[in-house]
Amino acid sequence: MVQVRAQQPVNTDGSINLEAWLDHVLKMDPALEREPLKDACEFARTAEQRCLEGREAPAEGAPSTFRTGLEIAEILADLKLDQDSLVAALLYRGVRLNQISLEQVQKHFGAVVSKLIEGVLRMAAISASLNPRESLVLNAQSQVENLRKMLVAMVDDVRVALIKLAERTCAIREVKNGSEEKRRRVAREVFDIYAPLAHRLGIGHIKWELEDLSFRYLEPEQYKQIAKLLHERRLDREQFIENVVQQLKQALADNGIQGEITGRAKHIYSIWRKMQRKGLEFSQIYDVRAVRILVPEIRDCYTALGIVHTLWRHIPKEFDDYIANPKENGYRSLHTAVIGPDGKVLEVQIRTHAMHEEAELGVCAHWRYKGTDVKSTSSHYEEKISWLRQVLEWHEELGDIGGLAEQLRVDIEPDRVYVFTPDGHAIDLPKGSTPLDFAYRVHTEIGHGCRGAKVDGRIVPLNYSLQTGEQVEIITSKQGVPSRDWLNPNLGYITTSRARAKIVHWFKLQARDQNVAAGKAMLERELSRLDLPPVDYERLAEKANLKTPDDMFAALGAGDLRLAHVVTLAQQLVEPDRGAEQLDLIPRRFGGAAKPGRRGDIQIQGVGNLLTQIAGCCQPLPGDPIVGYITQGRGVTIHRQDCANALQLASREPERIIQVSWGPAPVQTYPVDILIRAYDRSGLLRDVSQVLLNERINVLAANTLSNKEDSTAQMVLTIEIPGLDALGRLLARIAQLPNIIEARRQRSS
CATH class of the missing domain: 1.10.3210.10 (Hypothetical protein af1432)
Structure with a gap:
């Protein structure tokens, strides 16, 4: 609250x-x-x-x-x-x-x-x-x-x-x-x-x-809904917590522990976030009923934990030891969930008084000033200041305003993995991190020179997802340099903003001619794989808000421009009127007369009941940063924030610019044919099917043919796909399988 x-x-x-x-x-x-x-x-x-x-x-x-x-x-x-x-x-x-x-x-x-x-x-x-x-x-x-x-x-x-x-x-x-x-x-x-x-x-x-x-x-409606549910159960919850506190006090006293026990405050946003993240109903949220136990020493924390688990049955997979593995911001505590009195779920947090002070005051609990000199009394303080310095370094390299919020929000979610270097040093990373993320976390040059990785002594792919407790060894080459494939999100080589920033910075330092050549090759390869018709690069560069095709290729090669974004723009140019196979984030069948507050099934929030229409000059897609311009008699026109027309309108009539945002949209899928050519081998179809299963792609039809003369196999699959991004990711995953010659989109006859 x-x-x-x-x-x-x-x-x-x-x-x-x-x-x-x-x-x-x-x-x-x-x-x-x-x-x-x-x-x-x-x-x-x-x-x-x-x-x-x-x-x-x-x-x-x-x-x-x-x-x-x-x-x-x-x-x-x-x-x-x-x-x-x-x-x-x-x-x-x-x-x-x-x-x-x-x-x-x-x-x-x-x-x-x-x-x-x-x-x-x-x-x-x-x-x-x-x-x-x-x-x-x-x-x-x-x-x-x-x-x-x-x-x-x-x-x-x-x-x-x-x-x-x-x-x-x-x-x-x-x-x-x-x-x-x-x-x-x-x-x-x-x-x-x-x-x-x-x-x-x-x-x-x-x-x-x-x-x-x-x-x-x-989110006023969702806030009010959760607040109402909390209020309706307040009296029952308070009585329940009072009974729990009395039982715990008696049990701790019987074991000679001086514990302070209180009911824990309920925070509406954290409840809502947990409901969204885990797909739970309000009744399934464990920490709606919660208590906190404060004890003098660390050993008392684990003794108190044993007492709690003796009193009530522990819920599997609902225990976190943030004392042994503190969060990145220094937070330490034991969290557990049990089936409490009357069969009701109860969350219990256990920490020392010092841990509680740090949880509430954070960096403020560990510094003191003499004049302007900071003298730390805890390594946590130095870690926090070190993090702020890292944000500054990354920001200098990126020169990117849009990335600031992402940098500050890193580690807002509690999920972390803890892995070890060959020397036994612990390194913590966001969940889902790869060996490349690990390499750049250890040192920039190790990341640049990375050519392979071993996890617990066995060779793993560079897009392998690391798990807590694993030992990671990076195989490097003195002549090694970053690969542009590492920046392709479809291939899953990196997940952390730190690693991406280091790689992008390296490519920015390379010669423009190299970036132009590499960017052009990347784009041509992707357009060919997605089987899109030839595109006018002059018009495509203009649509990407760049002056020349070489500027566009250089931005692609340096990592400043996302390949998926350029491919989507290319499709808008070459396939503006395709029917049911239009692979865009906005289905063409939704194109029609503008309706109040929506475009098809895409809600546009923040403009009340005003009529809205998508600007033809920049054609924003769901997920793009957008802004609204109040027209005379035609409602609100929705522009991309970086649209040149929007910038001019904002400078002339700033009072008519309003804030808008995309609402939720149902996922639409479209049938697409893909062609896979490979050297024939045992298990090929199984491996392709596993990729389709992992990407949650539905197969409508499949046709396979083996050629005994050259030992090749050809597969033509008809699949349901939601958009170009998903198709590009799927083809990239299939192309990484052993013996694959090519995987690309095929025109239906």
Whole structure:
């Protein structure tokens, strides 16, 4: 559930009771000093009053910069941040709204506070990069530069990120009474950037609040539905938890363990995410009824776990030991699910008091300042700062704004695999990682020179999916260089953004002529395999928003342009009017008169009941970043965000640009013939069938013929396929089988 805002103490006339507020903050953290905080409060309040003199009264409900500063400071005091951080928080909104200058801050409160505020101001660049209306009219290179400065500020002093997190927490609390457009804009920014950042820094209670509030505004119906289900069962659940707590207290006391047991808060977004990820109903979610046990020592955690499993039956596959294998953000705890009293499922979390403090405060629990020098008391703090530095390095290599949210969201899901180097060092990777991901995780040059891999002593393909506990050895060559096939998502060689960034960066450094030749060969090979007619490369480059075909080939060769995207554009050029076999993400039979809020079975959300139509200039596909333009009499036209016409419209009439998004669409499939030629061998048909099974492809017809003279076999299969991406992936998988000569699409007669 979202956190309820605490009311600030007020005098009888409605003004803030500053002395009472200071008492409250000092009680939260006695290490703080009263006078510097009081001076900052008075300075901020005076600056706001001075700016309001002679002006009209602010709109009712408009947030006061002074009161917001107090709220930000309260959040930071709860996180146990230092004196300078709280002073910077009290003054930040005033500086942002030009009520106070940085020169005044430096003169009255020192260079450290001034530098902190300057760093937080730089982080505001994130908002512009995520706001479609603003990003359409900003220069892309300036956005990249702003984001680099923001990341530098974060890495140099983590307090900057913490102040910004607190400020965004206040911002999303404040939009409750704002317009729907503003609620969604702030919620999207918070959800994409700041909730993952809070998670990555290990600040649990901030992360939960940001996720729940964002979910409330982005998916209001689903939020209300889960909230209603939680409320309906609240009384029964509270009675159940009370009985469980009493049993556990008695059992722990009987075994001489001093444990603190409480019911655990229920977070709506986490419940919804688990329902979506595992395809469960609300009644099947285990942690709706949950308790947390806090004990003094690590050994007490495992003793308490044994007691829990003695009291109630453990549910298989619902136990996680994050003490032995901590999460990437340093989180440690034991999680288990049992069949509790009355046959009801119960989740139990067990951790020490120190682990609980870190789960709630994260990086804040492990640092202290002397002036501006950070001195860590835990390796977890250094790991978090190291991660921020890696984000900066990857961002420098990619120069890609769109990848920032992906980088920050890495490891937001709990699934990780833990593998070992030949020397026994543990390496953790996202679930589904390959030996190539492992190689680039160890060292960039090992990744570049990778030519093979051994897992537990046996040779495995480079797209093998690693499992926890395996030992991985990378076989390298001094003359080895990356292969462009590694960037092909259909082949599954890499899954992590780090590995992709390193490979793309390597190709960017190569000669343009090599990239042009390689890109052209890649495209021609893929068009031939998919059996698409000859395409005009001049028109295709124009459709890809590039000046010349060589620019397009160079971008393909360097990895800046996805092959699947170019192939889809090529098909739109050469097969605009094909019937039932149109292999596009949008079936042609859906093309017709535009209907309110939808194109065929594709929902377009965020525009109410307005009439919508797809722009003919850029023809956005589901999954493309899109923006809406309000026309005169023809409803809302949907453009790609990078469409040249949309950019011009946004610069001339920004007030008519609105935020829209794709809704869910049913998967459509189409019959396609594929031809497979191979040297005949035993088990060939079985291997091809296994690939079709793994890709979940339905076969409508099959015809096989063996030629004894040249020992070859030919298969013609009629399959059902949802789109070009799926077809390309299937053909690539089949082509990797032993003895395959070619696998391509075949025209039906």
